[in-house]
Amino acid sequence: MTTESAASGTVQVRLRNPDRTVEAPAPCTVGELLDGLDILPHTVLVIDGAQLLTADRLLLPDAEVEVRPVISGGAEGAPRCVVCRAPAVHEEPRHRAAWCSAHLADHVHNQVRKAIDRPPDRPSGERMFHYGQRLLVAVSGGKDSLALWDALLAMGYDVDGLYVGLGIGGYSSRSQRVCEAFATARGLTLHVVDLAERYGYSTPSGSDATGRSTCGVCGLSKRYVFDQVAVEQDYDVLLTGHNLDDEAATLLGNVLRWNEGFLARQRPVLAARAVNQRRKCKPMFRLSERESAAYCVVRGIEYVVEECPLVDGNTGHELKAALDLLEAASPGLKAQFVFGFLERVADRFVDQDDAGVRRELRACTSCEMPTTTDTCAFCRQREAILAVLPLAGSGVRT
């Protein structure tokens, strides 16, 4: 082999969603690689083995890298850690900062700690929750909830997990395996509830039976099971992995339609307001999807990268795309939008009915969980589904 031929060749690039491998001419930098593939750097992580690569890194012939979409965020600028000046593995334009692996994990812990210690919408001095309380985190197998579980454990909290099997074919079974592997490897308690086994329907069969969107059936069912397990198993606080991008997209959707009821309830802390209700918190709300994904990579957390196959028509994606467009031009805009709302605007919105009366909670006549109506939305949906399903309990299993 001549020097010349050794100096040029190809990089194997594994792309995800759908999974495929392409080749790119080498040598090239990570930035040039993404440019050639027409991929915006701030929408992906580039990973070599378990290592994150910055845009300036040179890829030699025969290198193999994974380009992993994270949907949102932003990355450019300084390639050295702002804490220790070691080569950085992750940049965040919103913070005008970059971090090495160890300090990226520190940064994530600091943001989670800040969220827990000083939630913006609660009275001064009130924390999300305390050491000594029994915490339950709802895990999906995705980056956010597993990153949250890992970060809370690293910070010394007592946290168990809850996985809800939604019956979405191989996607659900792969997600469950990832959650179980995470718990087993760390000796943690993971509650697993299968929607079809316990309630007689799955997300696809419930959607088919009622004509409601799969996202609608899934969201209502998941939230109900989270609440019910937290009450049954006597946890103090229920945690979810909602990140800054999730909160910004939900807020934008609610603001575009000025949906007062939802604006009144979109908070990183929702206090318990009834007997069968637990406090709900979102300790990841200060972190972007991209930070959450990068945290998983540097902490060696395996998570499900694939998107839910039923997600088509989920308008959350369009809201995220619109916000990404604006965030790219003004890094920090999403944080300004969400934090500004919580700090200065949220208390102008109250959850009330058309007559201006604040909605009060009572016990569902069917299941005794809290509701603003006689029978709760979950029980009404479940009744409608089971009335139609050919054989109750026939939810798809995998």
Place this chain on the structure above:
Amino acid sequence: MTTESAASGTVQVRLRNPDRTVEAPAPCTVGELLDGLDILPHTVLVIDGAQLLTADRLLLPDAEVEVRPVISGGAEGAPRCVVCRAPAVHEEPRHRAAWCSAHLADHVHNQVRKAIDRPPDRPSGERMFHYGQRLLVAVSGGKDSLALWDALLAMGYDVDGLYVGLGIGGYSSRSQRVCEAFATARGLTLHVVDLAERYGYSTPSGSDATGRSTCGVCGLSKRYVFDQVAVEQDYDVLLTGHNLDDEAATLLGNVLRWNEGFLARQRPVLAARAVNQRRKCKPMFRLSERESAAYCVVRGIEYVVEECPLVDGNTGHELKAALDLLEAASPGLKAQFVFGFLERVADRFVDQDDAGVRRELRACTSCEMPTTTDTCAFCRQREAILAVLPLAGSGVRT
């Protein structure tokens, strides 16, 4: 020439901003043409001479059409007028409607009439303005302000025009000529104020002198001249051509940063609050940019299609692009956003200082126009510009 060669050929397509001509294979429909050019149908008007074409229209070889960008809107569906069933020239997904030329003009008049008769943020029964009042419309030479002037005249109002020369090279002189031609052809009064002649600087020289953005210098100067001329010439009401897309983009920008002062002042009617202040109204706020542009075409109104050459870095464009993405998925979202804000949310925002005191207006110590500070922002900006300009009054002329 054989039948075969007669049956195929090319369409000449004139594209604007920048102006250029391309060829496309014919015969083809307007929809296929746009598809081949990778242009979203709802972002443009397709014009043959003075006629608007719908997506289903067939273009024969040697046809010549203009594809005119309008930035936003939406168009697909029924090609017949919802009023008279004649072939439609314009579709509006937001209204699930299409119109022929005559009924498109009616539709625009109806929306302007509704805006005037029932402004959403004013006490019930209060109109924007009355027949018999002296109205002044600020015209730029663009589609919105000329459409407004034309519509108000057609409805029988007494309206004069005001053009402010901002000194932006050929763009300003072309804009002025279009406004003058509109007024002359209809025997109307048009006031022309040249910023450099009267105040000693132009938009570019003012921006150069202070380092402020051209859009910042231009916006502050224009608004001031509008107010001053309305007062000097004793008009009752000052009108601007802000359309639904403008209002949605501004609202989104203010909501993303939760800018309370601007949210308190973003209204289609701003009542006069001081001696040297006139009532300000935006009668086009119910109409999209695309409706406004189509109105100009069907009414034979010549307007300046080119964008201001200094507009680079105007974040309004990104806000519009983000909203267009969402509007395409949910037609009517912009209207829901703007109208919902005005009807249900706007009164929660008050223009106040950091101490929570409502800002009161007083007379500027320099020019006596209303301001919340000692010297108004315009006089302070002008002083800063003239202190730096090598020769006061040397603003660029064309």
